Amino acid sequence: MFYYVGIDLGGTNTKIGILDIEGNIYENTSIKTLSANGAQKTLERIWGTAKEIAQKSSVDIKNIKGIGIGIPGPVINQSVVAFFANFPWGQNVNIKEMMEKISGIETKLDNDVNIIALGEAKFGAAKGSKASVTIALGTGIGGGIYVDGHLISGFTGAGGEVGHMKLVMNGRLCGCGQRGCFEAYASATGLVREATSRLIVNKNNLLYEKINGKLDILEAKHIFDAAKEGDKFSLDLVDYEAEYLAMGIGNILNIINPEIIVLSGGVALAGDILINPLKEKLKKYALPVVTKDIKFVQGILGNQAGIKGSIGLFI
Numbered sequence: 103m104f105y106y107v108g109i110d111l112g113g114t115n116t117k118i119g120i121l122d123i124e125g126n127i128y129e130n131t132s133i134k135t136l137s138a139n140g141a142q143k144t145l146e147r148i149w150g151t152a153k154e155i156a157q158k159s160s161v162d163i164k165n166i167k168g169i170g171i172g173i174p175g176p177v178i179n180q181s182v183v184a185f186f187a188n189f190p191w192g193q194n195v196n197i198k199e200m201m202e203k204i205s206g207i208e209t210k211l212d213n214d215v216n217i218i219a220l221g222e223a224k225f226g227a228a229k230g231s232k233a234s235v236t237i238a239l240g241t242g243i244g245g246g247i248y249v250d251g252h253l254i255s256g257f258t259g260a261g262g263e264v265g266h267m268k269l270v271m272n273g274r275l276c277g278c279g280q281r282g283c284f285e286a287y288a289s290a291t292g293l294v295r296e297a298t299s300r301l302i303v304n305k306n307n308l309l310y311e312k313i314n315g316k317l318d319i320l321e322a323k324h325i326f327d328a329a330k331e332g333d334k335f336s337l338d339l340v341d342y343e344a345e346y347l348a349m350g351i352g353n354i355l356n357i358i359n360p361e362i363i364v365l366s367g368g369v370a371l372a373g374d375i376l377i378n379p380l381k382e383k384l385k386k387y388a389l390p391v392v393t394k395d396i397k398f399v400q401g402i403l404g405n406q407a408g409i410k411g412s413i414g415l416f417i
């Protein structure tokens with residue numbers, strides 16, 4: 103029996119697991135990333151922890167056939183990280199080579215959101231489907247595209263960056279520095295920004311009551327909760343969110359024509375109150391041939407999507 107090490111390298115914490123090729127987790131743990139110590143030292147410490155948990159689950163290191171890593175940044179050819187989103191590790195770093203020297207085991211890597219998409223496609227909500235797109239709706243909007251058994255990682259490793267698709271010419275400023283991005287409108291941050299600007303002029307609603315007028319504590323969840331209680335002001339905000347989601351997802355459907363859209367992240371938890379109007383509005387933005395049998399599902403791998411998905415690189 104062969105085993106794999108799955109690693110979800112994060113800005114603050116790194117998750118490490120021992121898994122089999124079916125994505126079953128034998129042992130897993132989380133350690134502080136401490137990226138300021140540099141790539142070499144960090145990878146050595148991660149490998150040290152991987153060996154410890156392998157021993158704990160009685161897995162012989164000789165039977166570990168591969169190491170998969172999800173990386174916060176674009177990854178070229180499952181080897182070289184063009185740049186790291188939040189680590190001081192420089193550019194074009196060959197993490198594959200570095201980890202293989204440290205461990206003596208074949209290593210493959212990809213962008214962290216692509217890895218989540220791969221996890222949902224191989225082991226999760228889109229298992230068994232030929233083409234799926236996973237969209238992470240949180241502070242920003244990330245995405246991963248899986249078609250015909252492969253992730254679309256792209257020439258320079260930035261494939262699947264659906265959050266920066268443009269929806270409005272010269273529109274709202276996005277975190278990426280450009281304007282009019284999907285993320286600037288339909289992320290949790292975009293929705294809260296829209297809600298805040300409306301609350302400044304309209305205080306006569308349940309949402310304002312729910313947050314006791316404290317605009318700085320407002321989160322997307324407050325809006326969906328108030329909408330579920332029938333608050334017209336919040337329902338209008340859900341309609342706004344559904345409209346931009348439909349426009350963004352409609353464009354994705356027209357280009358990729360997936361069988362399943364997997365939604366993950368905080369906004370996805372809104373459920374039917376958001377998904378139903380989204381489906382209705384999709385008809386305006388996507389061709390009938392791509393919307394006909396489209397399925398919307400919630401991601402099911404949660405916290406384990408990263409370590410499970412990284413094993414998908416070996417299938």
Ligand SMILES: [Zn+2]
Nearest residue numbers: 266276278283
């Ligand atoms: Zn952007």
